[in-house]
Amino acid sequence: MKSPATETVRRFPILWLVAGFGLWSLTFLTLYMVLTLGCAFSWHMTDHAFGLSLQRIVLVTLALLACIANIGMIRLYRRSELHERRDTIGVAADRLNIVALFCIIFTFGPVVALSPCH
Amino acid sequence: MTTTPEPDSDAIRLHHALATIWDTKPGLGRLAAVNHTVLGRRFMIAAFTFFAIGGVLSMLIRIQLATAESAFLGPDIYNQVFTMHGTVMMFLFAIPMFEGFAIYLLPKLLGARDLAFPRLTAFGFYCYIFGGSILIIALLFGAAPDSGWFMYTPLSSSTYTPGINADVWLLGITFVEISAMSAAVEITVSILKLRAPGMSLTRMPIFAWYLLVVALMMLVGFPPMILASVLLELERAFDLPFFDPLRGGDSLLWQHLFWLFGHPEVYIIFLPAAGAISTMLPVFAQTRLVGYGAIVVAAIAVGFLSFGLWVHHMFTVGIPHLALAFFSAASALVAIPTAVQIFAWLATLSQGRPRFDVPMLYMIGFFVVFVMGGLTGVMLAMVPFDWQAHDTHFVVAHLHYVLVGGFVFPMLAAAYYWLPHITGKFPVHHLSVPAFWLIFVGFHITFFMMHLTGLRGMPRRVHSYPDGVGWEWLNFLSSVGGFIMTIGFALVVVDIILQVRFGKAHGRDPWKAGTLEWATATPPPSYAFASLPQIDRRADGLEPAKIGPELAAGKGYLGFTRNGWMETLAVDMTTGKPDHIVLLPNSTFLPLYTAIATGAFVLCLLFKLYWISLVPLAGVLVLLLAWTVPCGFREDHGPLPIGNGLDLPIHYEVDRPPSWWAMVFALVGNGTLYTSLLFGVLFLWLVAPGWPPPAVAEPGLVLPLAAVLLAAAAPLLARSGIAAAQRSGSAFMPHVLAAAAQLGACLILVWLMATAIPDPTTHAYLAASFVVLGYCALHTGLGVIFAGFGAWRQHAGYVSARRTLDLRIGKLWHDYTALSVLAGVGLVLLLPLLIGFNIPSGEQP
């Protein structure tokens, strides 16, 4: 992870405050787009393993990936300089990452059950 | 100026020296004002005027609906009235009111002498006034918009609204939004950079956190609507069918873009008010705000979540249930950070010893009204209930509880709290308390009834309703309540006039607050602080009454004048370490002239004088270039003393001054608009009826690739130019070459627009490709100007090894343009392939 992104975050630690919810936003856009795409191409009509449609498999996988990425982000943050400082902003950034994980689960949890295209 | 006389003669001498430089000139010179105190006041007065206009319109609505089968207003007038009521309250009252409030207050809270871009403040103000005036004048001529403040297509398209009405909305509001966007950039940069030394992020007053979140939300929230307005105006004016279902467009695209703005808008309005509550409440609880960190987390969470619930305005358009679930869940989630804030305020009250005063009364009113609005908001977030309640008076009730509760009550509290700062007079309450009760009781009578009217099935936006459906007495009560509330507002106006006229002068910090704005004299001098403080703790626990006189005596930073410059300090955005001196521009008529030229352009478009409109457009460009004339130096200054033994460079000689950040944030907003456009095209491909299109674009590969390569060459050339300047102090050629590259790219793109795309009026896909290429062409065209400007600055001696700011701002533009040309040309090449896919059913299942 020694990338321009890590370098930017090191120089502007304030970016950690938007990391978790940035991921939430990205997940939101991706899932909504893939859902629309899948409905347009009738992915929900296909029957793959265990009676699951391609639509369901793709959406659940993406939501799980978002959760994993968010957990990775929480861990990455806890090794950062900002977290070391443990001041208000350092703590706030940590909480925001955790809150974002909760929001990802809460917002995208319905992918496991609801009608994807009706 | 000062009502508290400073015994110190040094202080008086310093005051005069600063006032000579900073004061707005009298007479016509007032039109050249760029000062934040002056413009903040003007913004607020103008916004209040529009509030009164919107209020009169709401009275007309209530008269009309007081009885069944009313014949007071016909449907055509009624439609204009309710459209304008919503439009005026949202765009001409709420947003500008908090902008004015922020413009007035922020520098004083942060310990700066002004905002980062005073001329932009003035330009935004004039755009707001001119745009707002266009709408009001149209109303007086009976040609006001009448398709609802949400302007749904196809009702607002030229087929169903052939007159000028919808154009007035689209052009007038877009004009006003210039001021919102410029305020967003300005507030963001000012909070991040223009703070008192020592004010790290963790020491910022909570109000600044709120406004930082709000300004960033505006940067991302307004562009989708600006895009939608531009596209709809293109459809109306040039028949480019983005929203026409018969030609591959989709009215749902409008709804998505509009509500992608429209919902965050609600929080854009609420958060500044919450910031005001968080600032005032601890003062009256006689303690400090508790849960500062939790509130920062909550505000940021709201900022994001509010972008994930726009479809809750579209639960009934037939979107799949799973997609509705995302938005429903996010709509419910947003209640949690709001609850966190409310309980942080309750905890603050519990930790202190609350005392009562008029602002406190309005804050209690806020709690009651806003909590009710929040609860009905959660109800409406539940999809099945919304299917019943959507577009009924239940929603009218809910939104007024949220907006009046969440904005008007806090702003009235803020008015009573900060008016003594603005006027230097302390109120002699006679009318404040009865006024409050009239507003509070009148409000509930008006809007509580509407919950019931809505549940009993009354739709919104009907100009009349039949007898015997059970809505009559509820509507009548609502109307009575409306008039009671209006009397209350009238009393507030009288009360404020009395306060300004007869109020008693007061000393510093009359409320015993702990924030920095009370350290200025009241009314505040134009330069706000004669010298800037060093902050050593969270900036809501200061002692303004103590530090005020010290600052006035020049004991802080920059407690002197030099070269007639208007100086303030910029700090490192995280740590608050002083970083450089910012030189601010002085009073000038340029913002006014530029706004007049912009207004002329808008009017040309409104009256369909498209060729003539190029003249004012060129005027805008020339005037904007003229803004740069007083900026910059032809010699290096190096670090200069700022007092207390510190030396700092001026902003032309540092890496990342406010103007550089402004470019970054402006591009963020611009990028949001462009991303919305690209996603919009894909949305049409997937969802709109009438696809595939009758013909596809045939740009070939050579020319598009050439455009991409030329656009990519410009930033590389700009980089080499900057590197050369930093080595040797001058490099002319790279910028000329960059300009040539951008020009080449621009010409190719225009050529492609003209030749490669079959008639763009025949299908939304072709229109979209045309507009995407047009966007790229516009950006490369402006790239020519940026590169040419760099070359000219170089030539004219404004650039040295230390002074490369102009070039680096240009580089940002070239970077952005290269990326957007790549994305745009890529999409135009990709679309024919996507269309080639056989979509099984053209419609949403």
Added chain:
Amino acid sequence: MPARNSWIKATFLTAGGAALAGCAGPLSTLDPAGPSAGAIANLFYVMFAGSVILFVLTIGLLLATLLKPGFGKSLSPRRWIVWGGLAMPVVVLTALVIFALAMGERLIASPLASAPERVEARASQWVWTFSYPDREGAADTISVLHIPAGEPVDIVITAEDVIHSFWVPRLGGKLDAIPGHENVLRLLADQPGTYGGVCAEFCGVGHANMDFVVQAHEPEDYAATVSGAATEASQ
């Protein structure tokens, strides 16, 4: 369902909702005449009761802190925020969202084993035209929609000019009529009768007058009426 509905309604009324007394009305969402509207009315009553409790709690706490200085001082600010601001809404909202989404899933027009009767509702400025593709020879009806009572009906909603919205408050939620799109709304009327409907989306100067009625018939009468309507229309 009707039994539970009346039970909740009774509780609610006795609980002191005097302000809401007399919820009946030709267009009242709180006077349901079908399972869809009934379920949503129940959802409302549940949320309303919950809202009253939460409102009293929050404003009660506010008044306590204001009128009894020192109230809640022993509770640390952290606890105030974590319990009141986080724990309480998280629990309430999670339960509510799951409940509401489950309800929504039951109400949407998802495929059924035996396909319901399909009727078409076409909106134009400012009139509703209904047709009956499942019934051969049935003529269109204007501003009157006939449906069989006691069985689900799928209403295929389209628009010919601008956006409108099909809403029969006593039977269920609304669904928009959007040009170029086809939306399907499933409604069921428990009993034969006449139910008022309105256009719920602003559609221009005639918006307020774009009302219609739904006439639910005994299934055996339905076919006759629809073909009879043909005769009426031809006269």
